[in-house]
Structure formats: structure tokens, C-alpha cells
Amino acid sequence: MALDYSDTPYILNHITQRVSYTDPRPAQADDQLNPVNHLHAPRHYFIKRDNKLGFGFIAGSEKPVIVRSVSPGGPADTKLMPGDQIIKIGEENVKS
DSSP states (O other): OEEOTTSOEEEEETTTTEEESSOOSOOOSSGGGOGGGGTTSOOOOOOOOBTTTBTSEEEOSSSSEEEEEEOTTSTTTTTOOTTOEEOEETTEEOOO
């Protein structure tokens, strides 16, 4: 899931390479598990680079920058999740 230029959420399907403004996922009973409810509440984390594991996540190089995977036990573990959109790195806005 990501935000378009007008901050409207949309769904990215990396397998079919299609975009949808309708969330195809089943509704979650617990609102905290559904990222749609938290799109406008960014989380802020300081992630220190590990000498062996790096930052502990892989993100796409396209914009918006989307987290593709998180290394268990790495610096980003418990902070980032696959599908998260990175909005800023330091003071640099990487949203678009």
C-alpha cells in the first residue's frame, strides 16, 4: 500500500504489476492490524546501520520507496514491515 500524489491510499500488486484504489484484502477484526487505518499517522524510527546486516531491510528503488522485506533480528526488525512506505530518510523527503 502507498499514497499517491494527493495522499490517497492505493494498493500495489507487485506480482500482477497493477494498482488499485480498492483494497482487495479481507477486513481485519483488529483495526491495529490494518495499515489502511494508519496511513496518515507516520511512525518515526531511528535505525542504526549494523556492520554485517546493514539496516536490516530491502526496499524498492522506485518512488514511492516501499519496504519489500525485513531481516529477522536486524536493526529494522519490529520497526518496519513489508509494504511500509518510507517517507523521509533523515531530513530528505523521498515520498515522491
